[in-house]
Amino acid sequence: MVSSYLTNFQQLSRNVKLFILGTAIQGVGLSIYSLLFNLYLKELGFRETSIGGLISTTSLGISLVAIPAALVIEKFHVKHLVVAGMLFSSLFYFIQIMNVSESSLFTFGLLASMFQALFNISISPFYLRNSTPEVRIHLFSLNTALNMFAHLLGYLIGGYLPEIIHWSMPAFNRVEIYRGALFCAIGIVFLSNFVFMNIQKMPLPKSNKRLFEGIREKQWKVLIKLILPRLCLAFGGGMIVPFMNLYLKETFNLSVKSVGVSYALLQIFIFCGVFMTPSLVKKTSQLRFMLITAGLSVPFMFSMGIMSSLGFVLICFFLRGTLMSMSSSITSVFEMEHVREKECVFASAIILFCYHTVYTTSTRLGGILIENYSFRPTFFLAGSFYILAIVLYHKFFKHEELKAHEICKSIVIESEAA
DSSP: OHHHHHHHHTSHHHHHHHHHHHHHHHHHHHHHHHHHHHHHHHHHHHHHHHHHHHHHHHHHHHHHHHHHHHHGGGGOOHHHHHHHHHHHHHHHHHHHHHOSSSHHHHHHHHHHHHHHHHHHHHHHHHHHTTOOOOHHHHHHHHHHHHHHHHHHHHHHHHHHHHHHHHHHHHTHHHHHHHHHHHHHHHHHHTHHHHHHHTOOOOOOOOOOTTTTSSTTTTTTHEEEEEEEEHHHHHHHHHHHGGGHOOOHHHHSSSOHHHHHHHHHHHHHHHHHHHHHHHHHHTTTTTHHHHHHHHHHHHHHHHHHHHHHOOHHHHHHHHHHEEEEEEEHHHHHHHHHTTTTTGGHHHHHHHHHHHHHHHHHHHHHHHHHHHTTTSSSSHHHHHHHHHHHHHHHHHHHHHHHHHHHHHHHHHHHHHHHOO
């Protein structure tokens, strides 16, 4: 597996390697931010319903920008979009942290996530256009694996950073300690710009099309089949995933350091799982791999809502996260290969728009359920929506499995006859 990754990595262009590196650096900063931000909000005195609303600004911002960005993205160099996105998102995240009112936190968080969306929309189309089908699965898996390693590093740093700031600045209260740690996180995100600036500009495709020309000709039937299962995954994930650090901290009285270490251990599990993904996919099909990994994650989701043992819950937390990350790394390739290459940017944007719109709603709903009932109902609801997503993927694309099986069967028969 290592040899296969090294071989495929050598075939990647300099631009792709720089993009992977910049994404990893950004991932370190964003993972620190995501680990500490809702703990910071809790320290400010916000309840789970408000925290859910503030966390959801990330998804809301991405959904608002996704489609407009897709319509104009081909008129700009990816380098310019990414650098502009990182610069302005860093600025607005910085301003957000300096404010304590809910309206200001929401407004600047929304603005930051809207510029962050420029980067998110560019990832899959950029990799698709700068890679061959032979290296594509390895590229997407490598990007995910390095992202997991970056998050591992970020969660470890984030878990210890409040202690380091408290040790160096003993006069700081807890709110100021968290704020200082978040400033460090955004500083790391800003540093990723120095990598993205080195990406060489590629010639833009010539196009005389008007802005909304060709919308009706898009592969809407295919897009709807790709979007509906994603919506179920978004609804399920949004209800519990953003609150897992609060769940571990409040239910089991873990310290911030212990939560950070738990998240770092999760990244090790995910890194190993995603690293093995290309080799495992070769033994089956992309669709079957997605269904198996997502299906196996559901019992672990349910178990976290039932069990009260910290050790057992952490094992379920690690395995669920690993299986869903293995599934999502292949889902990106699966989606991009089901649309025409010239429409991959639009497809990526429309999927992001729908996914994050639903994720925004479910995160708010998850906060309300947690505040009024407990964490337990959200695990069962999330798992139920994962099951629905699996059923829809199978219903919409099972004919491809049958067709692939028939082709393989005919090849075997012909080879035996020969």
